[in-house]
Amino acid sequence: MIPIYDIHCHPSLKVYLCNAKIAQEHHHGSDFLPGQMHVDLPGMKTGGVQCVLSFQYVPEAGLGTMRKSKWLFSLMKGLGISITKKIESGLDGNGCFDQAMEGIGKMNDQVKEANDSGAFNITSPKNALEFEAAFNENKMIILHGLEGGHHLGKNLPDIQDYLDNLQKLKEAGVCILTLAHFFPNNLCDSAGGIPPGEAKFFGYSRSTSGPKGLTAIGEAVVNWCQDHGMIIDLVHSSVETRNRVYEILDERRVLGKRIRPIVFSHTGVRPMVAHLMLNEDDQLLLPDAPEILKIQSYGGLIGMILMNYWQNGDDQQDAILENDLGIQLVIDTIGFIKKCTADGDLSYVSIGTDLDGFTTIPRDVSHISKIDKLRQAILANFSVAEAEQICYGNALRVIRENFRID
Numbered sequence: 491m492i493p494i495y496d497i498h499c500h501p502s503l504k505v506y507l508c509n510a511k512i513a514q515e516h517h518h519g520s521d522f523l524p525g526q527m528h529v530d531l532p533g534m535k536t537g538g539v540q541c542v543l544s545f546q547y548v549p550e551a552g553l554g555t556m557r558k559s560k561w562l563f564s565l566m567k568g569l570g571i572s573i574t575k576k577i578e579s580g581l582d583g584n585g586c587f588d589q590a591m592e593g594i595g596k597m598n599d600q601v602k603e604a605n606d607s608g609a610f611n612i613t614s615p616k617n618a619l620e621f622e623a624a625f626n627e628n629k630m631i632i633l634h635g636l637e638g639g640h641h642l643g644k645n646l647p648d649i650q651d652y653l654d655n656l657q658k659l660k661e662a663g664v665c666i667l668t669l670a671h672f673f674p675n676n677l678c679d680s681a682g683g684i685p686p687g688e689a690k691f692f693g694y695s696r697s698t699s700g701p702k703g704l705t706a707i708g709e710a711v712v713n714w715c716q717d718h719g720m721i722i723d724l725v726h727s728s729v730e731t732r733n734r735v736y737e738i739l740d741e742r743r744v745l746g747k748r749i750r751p752i753v754f755s756h757t758g759v760r761p762m763v764a765h766l767m768l769n770e771d772d773q774l775l776l777p778d779a780p781e782i783l784k785i786q787s788y789g790g791l792i793g794m795i796l797m798n799y800w801q802n803g804d805d806q807q808d809a810i811l812e813n814d815l816g817i818q819l820v821i822d823t824i825g826f827i828k829k830c831t832a833d834g835d836l837s838y839v840s841i842g843t844d845l846d847g848f849t850t851i852p853r854d855v856s857h858i859s860k861i862d863k864l865r866q867a868i869l870a871n872f873s874v875a876e877a878e879q880i881c882y883g884n885a886l887r888v889i890r891e892n893f894r895i896d
């Protein structure tokens with residue numbers, strides 16, 4: 491079985507927010523029901539998932555102040571899940587950084603316990619040596635990511651304070667950072683990322699105030715990540731932020747500095763959604779054909795999300811009595827990317843499911859244990875060599891490139 495590397499999913503979020511147990515089997519229900527988990531260790535084992543980039547996400551303070559979010563928090567409290575202490579503190583300082591470290595620690599404890607129990611051969615490596623050892627021992631691997639620059643701190647006194655926190659996060663095993671998320675942070679603005687139906691339901695609207703693009707802090711963070719080895723993820727970033735990141739990498743190239751791969755970890759592509767995605771701002775979240783080639787030029791990755799809205803633009807997913815299938819949409823998007831270059835290069839396509847990120851999940855991969863259906867569809871539509879690249883090879887290359895210190 492070709493191993494799968496999932497470059498974006500959120501078991502850490504479920505562990506942090508809902509005290510979910512990663513070593514247990516879970517039912518395949520809606521992601522919005524507390525206690526559900528779609529990336530657990532039994533499921534990874536069944537699905538042949540060798541490695542996941544597990545993103546910790548401390549819900550941004552802005553989510554707590556959305557017009558219609560209060561009833562949701564009350565509902566969760568009624569179900570015994572109090573998340574008020576787990577949401578990003580609105581205060582200046584390292585509160586959210588500490589919360590991120592707490593979540594990573596909880597996840598590491600569960601991984602260690604699962605391995606020590608003998609039930610799973612699993613580890614969470616923190617550097618190149620540990621990663622290669624785990625790879626050679628054929629262990630399941632959990633790597634940590636952070637979704638959103640807010641985890642680096644809020645209005646800290648000095649730019650260096652953010653970089654010091656990055657260093658601590660890297661030492662704790664974080665290997666990938668999504669610069670933006672749903673609200674502006676000290677690194678950059680936000681392009682949003684909640685589909686219209688859900689945005690209306692919760693009272694979310696993307697912020698239009700504040701500076702556009704990368705701040706001076708954001709620029710320092712991008713350079714730090716390139717210098718020290720942390721993958722930069724551009725999902726949720728505005729076009730302005732993304733263009734500035736490309737400029738920084740191009741400047742580095744001219745100066746003879748190292749360029750490390752950058753990614754869209756969980757995404758579709760703009761040309762495939764244009765016919766159904768009515769919201770033009772949402773379309774701008776996704777890379778278009780020239781941007782896809784930019785990512786290729788940096789040796790990066792475009793990770794295929796398992797969420798139909800971002801693959802074909804249809805916001806009606808999860809309508810009652812509809813069988814919302816997602817695999818074919820992913821295959822179609824990969825087929826489009828293959829046509830973006832004359833030689834049909836797929837060395838920069840990967841899988842980034844976004845499972846456990848409170849997403850709307852297509853029914854043909856309702857749990858990581860069922861991901862073989864996606865693997866088989868990839869094999870049916872592309873060559874074995876291409877399937878190996880998409881399922882794990884490209885991700886493995888980028889992870890190794892990120893860890894490189896020579």
Ligand SMILES: [Zn+2]
Nearest residue numbers: 637683725756
């Ligand atoms: Zn996301």
